[in-house]
Structure formats: C-alpha cells, structure tokens
Amino acid sequence: MNFNLINRNRIGAFLSILLLISSFAAASALCVVEKRSLVTQNEFGGDNIVDLKTDIDKDIYERLIHANDQTVTKLLTKDLLKANPRSLSVRFEILTASYCTVSSAYYDSEVVWQRLDEILDCLLKAQRSDGTVDAGGNKQSPPDTAFLLDNLGPAAKVLATRNSEESLHLRERLDDFLLRAGEALLTGGIHTPNHRWVISAALAQLYQIYGDQRYKERIEDWLSEGIYVDEDGQFPERSRIYSKVVDHALITIATSIDRSDLLDPVRKNLQTTFYLMEDNGDLVSLDSRRQDQNMTISVAEYYWCYRFMANQFDDSFFAAVALKIEDMDEFDEYVMSGSLIHYLDLSMLQKKMPQGAELPTKYDIDLAATNMIRMKRDRMTVTIFGGNDFPLQIASGRSTNPTFFSFRKGEAILEYARLSTSFFNTGYVRSQGLQKDQNSIKLHEQKEAYYYQPLPKDKQNPRGDYELSESKDGRFWSKMDFEERPVSNIQKMKTDITITENDGEIELALQVDAPEGVEVTLELCFKSGGQLSNVLESDPEGDFYLKDSYATYCFGNDSIRIGPGIMEHQNIGRIDGELYSTHFGSIKGEGVHLFLTGTTPFSHMITLK
Numbered sequence: 001m002n003f004n005l006i007n008r009n010r011i012g013a014f015l016s017i018l019l020l021i022s023s024f025a026a027a028s029a030l031c032v033v034e035k036r037s038l039v040t041q042n043e044f045g046g047d048n049i050v051d052l053k054t055d056i057d058k059d060i061y062e063r064l065i066h067a068n069d070q071t072v073t074k075l076l077t078k079d080l081l082k083a084n085p086r087s088l089s090v091r092f093e094i095l096t097a098s099y100c101t102v103s104s105a106y107y108d109s110e111v112v113w114q115r116l117d118e119i120l121d122c123l124l125k126a127q128r129s130d131g132t133v134d135a136g137g138n139k140q141s142p143p144d145t146a147f148l149l150d151n152l153g154p155a156a157k158v159l160a161t162r163n164s165e166e167s168l169h170l171r172e173r174l175d176d177f178l179l180r181a182g183e184a185l186l187t188g189g190i191h192t193p194n195h196r197w198v199i200s201a202a203l204a205q206l207y208q209i210y211g212d213q214r215y216k217e218r219i220e221d222w223l224s225e226g227i228y229v230d231e232d233g234q235f236p237e238r239s240r241i242y243s244k245v246v247d248h249a250l251i252t253i254a255t256s257i258d259r260s261d262l263l264d265p266v267r268k269n270l271q272t273t274f275y276l277m278e279d280n281g282d283l284v285s286l287d288s289r290r291q292d293q294n295m296t297i298s299v300a301e302y303y304w305c306y307r308f309m310a311n312q313f314d315d316s317f318f319a320a321v322a323l324k325i326e327d328m329d330e331f332d333e334y335v336m337s338g339s340l341i342h343y344l345d346l347s348m349l350q351k352k353m354p355q356g357a358e359l360p361t362k363y364d365i366d367l368a369a370t371n372m373i374r375m376k377r378d379r380m381t382v383t384i385f386g387g388n389d390f391p392l393q394i395a396s397g398r399s400t401n402p403t404f405f406s407f408r409k410g411e412a413i414l415e416y417a418r419l420s421t422s423f424f425n426t427g428y429v430r431s432q433g434l435q436k437d438q439n440s441i442k443l444h445e446q447k448e449a450y451y452y453q454p455l456p457k458d459k460q461n462p463r464g465d466y467e468l469s470e471s472k473d474g475r476f477w478s479k480m481d482f483e484e485r486p487v488s489n490i491q492k493m494k495t496d497i498t499i500t501e502n503d504g505e506i507e508l509a510l511q512v513d514a515p516e517g518v519e520v521t522l523e524l525c526f527k528s529g530g531q532l533s534n535v536l537e538s539d540p541e542g543d544f545y546l547k548d549s550y551a552t553y554c555f556g557n558d559s560i561r562i563g564p565g566i567m568e569h570q571n572i573g574r575i576d577g578e579l580y581s582t583h584f585g586s587i588k589g590e591g592v593h594l595f596l597t598g599t600t601p602f603s604h605m606i607t608l609k
Helices: 008-018 058-075 085-099 110-126 142-159 165-187 193-210 213-223 240-254 260-275 299-313 316-326 340-345
Strands: 133-135 138-141 362-367 372-377 380-385 405-409 412-421 434-437 440-452 468-470 477-479 487-502 505-513 519-526 531-533 536-539 543-545 551-555 558-563 592-599 602-608
Touching: 058 085, 058 340, 085 110, 085 133, 085 142, 085 340, 110 133, 110 165, 133 142, 138 142, 142 165, 142 193, 142 240, 142 340, 165 193, 165 213, 193 213, 193 240, 240 260, 240 299, 260 299, 260 316, 260 362, 299 316, 372 434, 380 487, 405 558, 412 487, 412 505, 412 551, 412 558, 505 519, 519 602, 531 592, 551 592, 592 602
Parallel strands: 543 592
Antiparallel strands: 133 138, 362 372, 372 380, 380 405, 405 412, 412 519, 434 440, 440 487, 468 477, 487 505, 505 602, 519 592, 531 551, 536 543, 551 558, 558 602
C-alpha cells in the first residue's frame, strides 16, 4: 500500500496526545488492546484496566469477537453508497474492533482496512465545511454529528493501540473528521433535552483523545443547566429510546472528565427501567413523550449500562438485570453483534459481574410523577396510564398516547385498551391524571363542547376579517375570534374508568355520562399471531366484536379470558377522532382487534383473567 499522503508530523502529534504504552502479549488469546494512559486515569481511581488473568469475563469477550466477526462478514458485502453517515459510523466501529483485535479472524485484514478507508472517504465527503453532517431533514446538524462520534470516538481510541503504517493512515484521516466535528460541537446547538448530553458525551470523547480544554469547558456549559430526573427516575422525555441514550451519554461523560456524580441519575433511571420491563424484555413506552410511545423497545438496548453500573458499584441488582438480558433470545442480535468496540474501549465493561440478586416477581409500583401504575404477579403484568400532557397536542415532546391499560399473561398479550367516543368527534379518551383508592385505580376525563354567540358590538369588524384562533374547547381553528365570543348550548361528557385487581383477575368498570346517543367504543388490541374465540368477525383484517358472553385470546400455551361483551353499534371506522382524522390519519396498532360498543348513558364492566 502507498502511504505517501501521510503527514508524519501530524501523526507524531497525534501519538503524543494519545500516550500509547505497552501492549498486551500478542500470544494471549485475550489480547484485547494495548494499555494507554488516556483511558486508564479517571475519577474512579488509578489504573482502570482490568487484570486479564483474574478479572476479565472471558466468555463474553470471546462471544463478542465471534459475533463481531460475523457482522463484519455481512458488512463487507454491503454497498456504502446507500448508507447514511450514522450507519457508516456504526460500520466503522464494528470493522475497527475486529481489525484491531488479535483473536479476530479479521485482525490486520487488508480487506477490512480498505473498507475502513472507503468509509472515511464517505464520511469526509459528507462532512460540511463547518464540521457537521446532514441527517435526513436536519441540515448541518450538531446533534446528529455528535451521534456519529459516539461510534467514531471509541474507534479512534482503539485504533490508537496500533502503530502500523496502515493504522496510522486511518487515524490521520479520522483525526481530520473528528477535529472538524469538534469545532462544530464547541458552538453548535440542539433540538431536544437528550441532545445536550449526546453533544457533551461526544465532546468528552474528544477530550479523552486530544485533551483540548475547550471541550471540557463546553461540556460544563451544558451540564450547568442541570440534569433533570423526576421522582419516578424518569428523564424529561420519558422515552425508552432516549433514556438509554442519556444513560449511555452520562456514563461516557462521567468516565471522561472526573464527574462521578453524573452516575446518580443513571442509577435512578436504570432502577425504574427494570420495573418497566416485561418478562420477554419488552419495555413499556406508552408514557413516552417521543416517537416510541407507540413502539416496542427491548431492554437489551440497556445491557451495557446495566453491566457498567453493576461492575462500577458492585451492584447485585443491576448485575441480575444484565444477566437476565444475557438469557434473552435477542441478546446476540441487540448486543453481541456490534458491541466489541465499546467493550474494548471501556475496561469497566470487561470485568466479571458480581453475583446477581434475585429479581422481584411480585410488585406494585406507583410512578406518581408519570401517573402510571405497574403491577406484576409472577407471569401476569398490568400497566395503567393516565399521564398525558394537557392541553393535548399531537407533537414530538408531548405525551399523547390514548392507551390507558395493557395486560399480559406470559405470551398472551393485550397490547392496549383504548376508549373512544363520538362526542363532537373528539375521539379517544385520555385520562386527566390517575388516582389510587384502596385497591382500585381511577382514571377520569371531562370534556366540554360549545356553540358560539355573535361577537359583542365593540368586537365586530365590518369587513368580517377576524383573528384566526383556536376554539375555546380546543377542537378546531377558524377565523372567528373565538376568545371574544360568548358560548352557549354547552355540552359535557364525563368518563370514569375504575380498575381493580383481585388475585390476578382485573375488573375494568367503564362509565360515560354524556348527552344521550353518544357512541362509545372500547378497543382491545391483542398481539398478532394469537387467536380469538367466541367473537363476531367484522372484516378479514382482524377486527372482531364481542356481542355478549366471554371471548378467549390464545397465544401458544397462554390465554386471556375477556368479557362479558356488549355490541350496540358497529361504527369503528374513525374512532381516532379529529386530532388524527382531519387528514385521515390513524394510530391503530398492528394486532388482533376486539371491539365492545355501546351508547350513552353507558355503564359496563368487564373482567380479564
């Protein structure tokens, strides 16, 4: 290979900053990376590299190498032209990990080196003159640039353990990208709460590598805003996606700039995350203020955070959660397939974990700040939610999920229960909070709809040109100057839902008080792949009615019995309401749908067991 373009002076400067020191024995099957001072000295005290003879988790290490190599094999066949910068950075870290690990089948591979060089071509081409990259509709985006550094920073540090001509060439080109990105992050702004910590984590990576004090000063600018975690242990976005992002970012910052206090909110959030976990690893996300409020996220995404905290604090609870994740079917897919680089970069992950504690199988958790209840009785779990943000607006950053209840018995899963009415086409009921009353949980919503009187004489405009404004009941906008109009013919609807648990049986008591004839629809969505019996088919798409008696939903060896049913109308086409239906949108989830319908005055109780 020809390396005439390499600037030897810059390489020397790069090496002096990184302070490489002696490598592990190449003959060892566990020769991970060379020791280097930039990652061994931190606030956790002295040399943070584990003793390979006594402390390292050899099983995880060997599995990581094998899984990473399998991913490398696949990546070498993929077209780079179709990849965006974020996915390119992921590929770069995965390829780098195998390229720099002696026990890997791709150690020092020329094919891998060539692919790494090609990826750097693509990244440098994608980088704007200000150091940022574009991501989808986000142009010249500092946060999206920071997400890249979450992958490229560890890759740079692992590459720094090699001093061959080939690795020096890669490091020089990566150096160009990182330093330019660093300038952008020193002044760049953000969109969302988690972006502050993502950018700070990227700057922390750069500070570890280059030691530029400006990076640390900018981190302190963001940290001075304070890291909010509520009494439930939730970050502001209440998102399973972004809670993991924040936990990971805070760990990165804490291990880079001597801020071990940043691990306190991580601890609180990881404790809460456990109680949001189903037996199969799914995380409850219906309380989220972001896009995952209608998505399924796996706790496997949090594995390295649990492992780090277990080892850092010798915590048997976090170790038990990490060990549970290791036993999950998706562990290899979510964790093993591309995590070798982070294992190599952060030695606290390399240690054997402490013995895990026994995880609770029965609990009642009241997340008061979130207005959410979690119950577990061995294989049965219940989620009750009344924590939407009001006034209700469908937008990223606000909690708007109309699901008020979910229920699981093993593999038999009621994904969600939602209640809708035709009251002025307002659609789904969203509880205005949650109240505990002895062994019951009560949800409540009250709505009003108005008719409007003529404007007072002193507010009238002969041209008829009035302010475009929101109606007082929040249902629509029009050039009617609603704020100045008296209201009349006021219509009201009050909804109460009472949920009671008794030895694994759940009672849902529904009551809707409204003008006579308002249509009420209870929508129950069960996991796809299961079968409903004793129901009436509505259409071939998987919609059913429960007219009377009881239905049974079966999935594998598990089942849920629901009823008694009620069917007083069959108008289920646009139950989302105007918030979604103005442009004919819908948030109807995938699955098997069972509908119970009635009209006001409406009072009905069903049981699930």
